[in-house]
Amino acid sequence: MSVQARMARPEPAAQGSQFAHDVLAGLTARPKRLLPKYFYDEAGAQLFEEITALAEYYPTRCELAILRQHAAEIAALVPDGAALIEFGSGSSKKARILLAAAKQAAAYVPVDISTEMLAKEADELRRDHARIKVLPLETDFTKPFRLPAEIAAMPRTGFFPGSTIGNFEPHEACSFLRHAGRMLGKGAVLIIGVDLVKDSKVLNAAYDDAAGVTARFNLNLLARINRELDGTFDLESFSHEAFYNSERHRIEMHLASKKRQKVRVCGRVIDFRAGETIHTENSYKYTLESFGALARGSGWTPAAVWTDKKKYFSVQALVSEGE
Numbered sequence: 001m002s003v004q005a006r007m008a009r010p011e012p013a014a015q016g017s018q019f020a021h022d023v024l025a026g027l028t029a030r031p032k033r034l035l036p037k038y039f040y041d042e043a044g045a046q047l048f049e050e051i052t053a054l055a056e057y058y059p060t061r062c063e064l065a066i067l068r069q070h071a072a073e074i075a076a077l078v079p080d081g082a083a084l085i086e087f088g089s090g091s092s093k094k095a096r097i098l099l100a101a102a103k104q105a106a107a108y109v110p111v112d113i114s115t116e117m118l119a120k121e122a123d124e125l126r127r128d129h130a131r132i133k134v135l136p137l138e139t140d141f142t143k144p145f146r147l148p149a150e151i152a153a154m155p156r157t158g159f160f161p162g163s164t165i166g167n168f169e170p171h172e173a174c175s176f177l178r179h180a181g182r183m184l185g186k187g188a189v190l191i192i193g194v195d196l197v198k199d200s201k202v203l204n205a206a207y208d209d210a211a212g213v214t215a216r217f218n219l220n221l222l223a224r225i226n227r228e229l230d231g232t233f234d235l236e237s238f239s240h241e242a243f244y245n246s247e248r249h250r251i252e253m254h255l256a257s258k259k260r261q262k263v264r265v266c267g268r269v270i271d272f273r274a275g276e277t278i279h280t281e282n283s284y285k286y287t288l289e290s291f292g293a294l295a296r297g298s299g300w301t302p303a304a305v306w307t308d309k310k311k312y313f314s315v316q317a318l319v320s321e322g323e
């Protein structure tokens with residue numbers, strides 16, 4: 001391949017990676033599936049930002065309103081000299097609301113897999129909150145990890161907004177809550193955003209918006225496989241499907257093959273039947289009772305709940321029972 005051709009079509013770097021392994025395992029499974037954590041490459045993260053601004057996508061707006069309205073009350077749960085640890089910090093927009101109200105916090109540890117976002121946000125936060133030690137941690141927060149040594153002697157408060165917990169299967173949510181409890185310590189508070197069960201029309205519209213942004217977000221997963229794993233997906237021959245499964249209390253997102261076709265990924269041929277889908281995401285919705293039961297079964301005691309007026313979304317404070 002000439003230098004020019006190589007530049008025009010970057011060498012797929014991710015072959016042999018965890019991404020390649022997970023994609024091939026998912027596309028050869030029955031039913032076919034892909035892990036939602038792979039939505040968030042640069043293009044996917046940008047599309048998710050667009051989703052959060054959509055009229056139909058209520059979670060971000062509701063959660064921001066709850067955090068702003070109850071900032072003082074929520075911040076009062078943060079002990080003096082505490083480190084605030086945010087799981088999946090992204091743009092840290094929500095943490096900024098808490099940090100502005102929790103003047104007693106001594107450190108902020110944003111944990112995320114995106115290095116670029118972490119570095120950029122950390123610089124800005126240091127400028128805006130000179131009193132706080134900002135200690136970004138680049139890691140996959142869904143797996144156990146070590147906290148920075150600088151906060152070893154500080155009390156800890158966890159922050160997990162966005163209802164990302166809803167993208168975990170219930171057993172994964174339980175193990176995440178357990179490892180968060182072990183890491184934060186007995187008596188620590190976790191402030192968590194949890195999306196609530198509601199009218200299925202509202203839910204369906206939030207995940208299948210009129211402008212088609214969520215469809216592009218879903219299809220970007222195939223575009224990412226094309227870019228990074230030498231994939232040959234024709235995006236035009238797959239369609240976005242999202243619906244509320246009321247028996248399992250979850251939104252399901254799928255990509256449906258419009259026809260019988262073959263696709264190559266990392267040199268492997270994957271067959272699709274017409275109408276066959278790849279299950280790309282679940283977004284579980286909880287009632288206050290069902291989330292309380294999950295928390296209690298995972299080593300946490302529910303201590304406070306704040307919701308918006310329509311009770312679409314909740315921010316909850318849980319206290320760790322310790323091991």
Ligand code: AVI
Nearest residue numbers: 051162163164167207214283
């Ligand atoms: C990140 N997560 C909480 C979003 C959700 O609502 O489940 C991801 C998303 N998928 C489609 N729209 C938004």
